[in-house]
Amino acid sequence: MACTTLVLNKSTLLIRTQGLPAISVKCFSTDPDPKPIKSLSLLKKGTGGRSSFNGIVATVFGASGFLGRYVCNKLGKQGSQIIVPYRGDFGDVHRLRLVGDLGQVLFQRFQPRDDESIRKAIKYSNVVINLVGREFATKNFSLHDCNVEFAGRLARLSKEMGVDKFIHVSALNADPNPPTLYIPGGSKFYRTKYQGEKEVKREFPGATIFRPSDIYGQGDRFLRYYAHYFRSFQQTLAVYKKGEETIKQPVFASDVAAAIVAACKDPDAFGKTYQAVGPKRYYLSDLLDWFHVIMKKTHEAHGYTRYDLRYDPVMPIKLIITSLFPGTPMGDISPERVEREGHTDIFRKSLPTLEDLGVQLTNMEDQVPWELKPSAAFLSYDEEMGEFEKPVPPNPVPL
Incomplete structure (x- = not known):
């Protein structure tokens, strides 16, 4: 045999x-090696839904945050492949598996100070979105570490890895020297956000930057901040100058997410800075009164009263208490948050808005099924409100 x-x-x-x-x-085949695919858009397939692939492979840093969930859902709904880097427990991001089709949402561990782990997360991506930001310092990362150093490192590595588009989320009132209202030295958040923009532009000149105002939505830190019991004291709410000289322009989270996704596909968004603001401007005092009417906490029913933060002896004690415990402050009350709530949102007519990306903005009062509408004293930014115009005193909302 x-x-x-x-x-x-x-x-x-x-x-x-x-x-x-x-x-x-x-x-193996003796034929010449096939040419490498230079653009992932050549692999597009499907009709554009969650079971399609639109050619976008996006790495979303900060996807576990409030805005990140909206952005990932918008990306997955249009057939994008999403890479979610996460630093903590997988339980913080596991719910994002449902935003895309099977195999379209991938997870990658990373460390903000480890360049190699960041390279692995952006190696196969043509879009990188940075949603990482910090409103208060922790024992491991300061505001400068999160808002400046990490933003610059991510922009530099994205440029080295050949990423086509880099999108960075900043803040509306980012300023190198923000005015001081309540805490000494002014807002470090606004200062570091401005420095982070400069670092991103230096490392990635074609980066697209979004400057959002206060973002509201399900699970936000704007509406829930004022509704938290620790923010008030015995039915009284301390606000800088009673909120009657502060104008806010809050924006819906879904609108910001839709604009970020639109910037991924729009070639005209290359290198631009967008103001992510809502369609209307509101006096903070009117907003707070409106919130408490909706919550059925009026003066007659609950004893709700606004007064000047500058004469409040309780708030400094609360800030000391929250600083003694690590982690997220109780009710998100931190010196930075209290300082920023007194700043008027400055709208610059020279910069584009979300509407320039084709987003139809949502009115805040239309989101709440309540017959009472905000005060008629609200100003429109593109008709009556100038760039640095001083606001006039509002008409109080009857409670």
């Missing part, structure tokens, strides 16, 4: 049979 021996030598298979010459069989 003849004896046959199979020998696999690298890419060649040798078949030896006793008494016969060996037969050599190649295990």
